[in-house]
Amino acid sequence: MARLWATLGSFVIVVGVLVGINVATDNSPVLGLDLQGGVSVILQATDPASADDLLVIRDLIRDELESLGIAEPDVRLEGENIVVDLPGVKDQTQALRAVDVAGIVELRPVLQCVPGAVGPDGLDGLSDGQAALATNDGTQTCIVGPSAGSGEVFARGSAAPQLTPDTGSWYVTVDLRDDGRQVWNSIAAACYAAGSDCPSRQLAIVLDDVVQSAPVVNQPSFTTGVEITGSFTEDEVRDLARVLNRGAFPVGVEAQRVETVSASAGDDSLRAALWAGGIGVIAVLTFLIAYYRMIAAVVVAGLVIWGGLVYSLAAFVSQATNYALSLAGVTGIIVAIGVTVDSYVVLFERLKDEVRSGRTPRNAAPRSFAATWRTIVAADLVSVMAAAILFWLSVGSVKGFALYLGLTTLCDLVVCWFFTRPASILMASRRAHASGRILGLGGSQ
Numbered sequence: 001m002a003r004l005w006a007t008l009g010s011f012v013i014v015v016g017v018l019v020g021i022n023v024a025t026d027n028s029p030v031l032g033l034d035l036q037g038g039v040s041v042i043l044q045a046t047d048p049a050s051a052d053d054l055l056v057i058r059d060l061i062r063d064e065l066e067s068l069g070i071a072e073p074d075v076r077l078e079g080e081n082i083v084v085d086l087p088g089v090k091d092q093t094q095a096l097r098a099v100d101v102a103g104i105v106e107l108r109p110v111l112q113c114v115p116g117a118v119g120p121d122g123l124d125g126l127s128d129g130q131a132a133l134a135t136n137d138g139t140q141t142c143i144v145g146p147s148a149g150s151g152e153v154f155a156r157g158s159a160a161p162q163l164t165p166d167t168g169s170w171y172v173t174v175d176l177r178d179d180g181r182q183v184w185n186s187i188a189a190a191c192y193a194a195g196s197d198c199p200s201r202q203l204a205i206v207l208d209d210v211v212q213s214a215p216v217v218n219q220p221s222f223t224t225g226v227e228i229t230g231s232f233t234e235d236e237v238r239d240l241a242r243v244l245n246r247g248a249f250p251v252g253v254e255a256q257r258v259e260t261v262s263a264s265a266g267d268d269s270l271r272a273a274l275w276a277g278g279i280g281v282i283a284v285l286t287f288l289i290a291y292y293r294m295i296a297a298v299v300v301a302g303l304v305i306w307g308g309l310v311y312s313l314a315a316f317v318s319q320a321t322n323y324a325l326s327l328a329g330v331t332g333i334i335v336a337i338g339v340t341v342d343s344y345v346v347l348f349e350r351l352k353d354e355v356r357s358g359r360t361p362r363n364a365a366p367r368s369f370a371a372t373w374r375t376i377v378a379a380d381l382v383s384v385m386a387a388a389i390l391f392w393l394s395v396g397s398v399k400g401f402a403l404y405l406g407l408t409t410l411c412d413l414v415v416c417w418f419f420t421r422p423a424s425i426l427m428a429s430r431r432a433h434a435s436g437r438i439l440g441l442g443g444s445q
Contacts, residue, residue, distance in 0.1 A: 001429065004422035011418035015305055018312040029311070030318035032326030032400065033074065033087035033261055035270045040259045041099050043082040046252040053250040056156070058082055061099065063157060064242065074397060082253065085261075087324050104252055105151030105243060106206040107187055108144040109198035110214050115140055133204070135211045142211045144204045145197055148187045151205075151244060153180030158225075159244035161237040170237040171229040174244050176222060184222060191217040205243065212243045269327050277334040284341055292348050298423045299344045306340055306415045310408050317407065328397035329404040332387075336408035339383055343376045343416050347424065365428035369421050376416055383409045 022028065033040070043061075045054065058075050061084060065073040074085040084099050111130065116139075126132065129146030158175035176184055191198040202214045215228045228240065281303070289296040310333060318324050350372045354364030387406030391399055 001426065004426055007418055008422040008426070012305065015308045015312070019308045022312055022315045027315050027319060029314040029325040031087065031270070032324040032329070032397075033085045034327045034397075035267075035325065035330075036088055037261045038085065038087040039089045040261060041084045041086070041255050042257040042259075043084060043099065043253045044080065044256045046254055049080075049251045054080070054082065056250055057253060060156065060245070064245070065099070081256070087326075099255065104207075105212075106147040106204075107149040107151070107153070107184075108147050108204045108206055109187070109191055110200045110202035110204050111143040111145060111198075112200060113140045113142040113202070113214065131209075133206060133209055133211050135214075142202075142204055142214060144206065144211070147206075148190070149180075149183045152250070153177060153184045154226075154244055157245055159241040161234065161241050162227075163234075169229070170232040170234055171227055172232075172237050172240050172244065173225055173227050174241075175225040181222070184226070185220070188217050188222060189220045192220040205240075207243050213240050270330070273327060273330045273334070277330070277337070280334065281337060284337075288341070288344070295348060295351075295424065295427060298420060298427060299341070301423065302344065302415055302420050303337070303340065305419050306408075306411055309411045309415065310336075313407055313411065314404065317403070323400060323403055325404070326397055326400045328401040332401040332403070332405035333408050336383075336405055336412065339380065339409050340412040340415070342379065343412055344420065346375055346379075347372050347420065351424070351428070361428035365425045369424065373416075373421075377413065380409050380413050 030036075043057075045057070049057070054077055058077055061082065062073060062075040065075070065084070065086070073087075074083075076083050086099075108131075113135075126143070130143060132141050132143050134141055153176060155175035155177050158173075160173055162171050162173050163169075164171070187203060191201050191203050194201045198217075201216050203217055204211045204214045206212065213228065213230070215230060232240070285296070285300060285303075288299050292299070314325055314329075314333075323329075347368060351361070351364055351368040354368050355361055359367070384406050387402045387409065391402035391406065394402060
């Protein structure tokens, strides 16, 4: 019995400390767009785009927004439009800047670079296809030749910043697509030869008519990937990597409409969800107390402990990842309450059967838990696996539902072992509960 008391007390203290730390540090779950408000942006392709093109753009925008740390951006297709929901973003200008990740990266040979900002009118001899483009830091103007290729030669999402430990220098690596290697090598060979088309041996990486970088080509051909080196800072290589990943956009997109979602509407949604969940919990607890009598106190206390653990976990997940607590996530938590209550019902029904067969609650409780534990684990793991599959295959709000359904179901297993098991056994072992009244069975059976 001492071990059961130690397990029960330690677990309650741990959950209490977690909740206390979150409350003291004001570390609450980050709410999604439908609960805290934010901005919704509707994007449209600037050129004819196929359904596959739109899917590519959707995935690239979502990856870019998540890399910027925006919590659970919801990027979805609605007809020929791409809808981007940004929770917590109140400023429309900030929202437009966040979704401005599309663009066609061009690869253009550099004829020469001159200091300062020089407009095309100040340069003589520009032929068709040539252009005077500013650099991203504003200190040079580069005269570039016609576009020789696009960023689609790079594998989507493969660009990444790298650090050389010995020297502390930063560089960018990016993989070549199988169908883009020939195009890239053709451009690289021309620049490496330093001919009239590329006398500087530099290749400009251009986005939105701005030269993002103009590295020197040091070899005529490449096999699987490219390294871009230079005097880069960490922020510069991260920006360049994002630019290269943007270059995989098959077509350009632009914002057609920007809508601000009121935080008050989110408060109404959250309040309605909490009312629905609260009414459901009260109805279930009322039934359990009427049916199971005294031992239903374990259910009430267990749900309080479970709620504290779920709150702490939701706060940690939403702060540490890009998955905010949306209305769909709240729905997942409410559904998980049913899963948690089922665990108690399975245990108590087995306990009642044991008492009906002639055993005392004291002897029946350990046997009942041992017999039902595998059933509870199997049922909960089915829910967790279903949630994991749904999380893997879905996007947007459905992913949030699956995430919180799975996490809260795992919480049920933890609470069941560390709280329900010792609490039910200890309660049934009390001498005052030697009869079946603890389970609402009347006298001894």
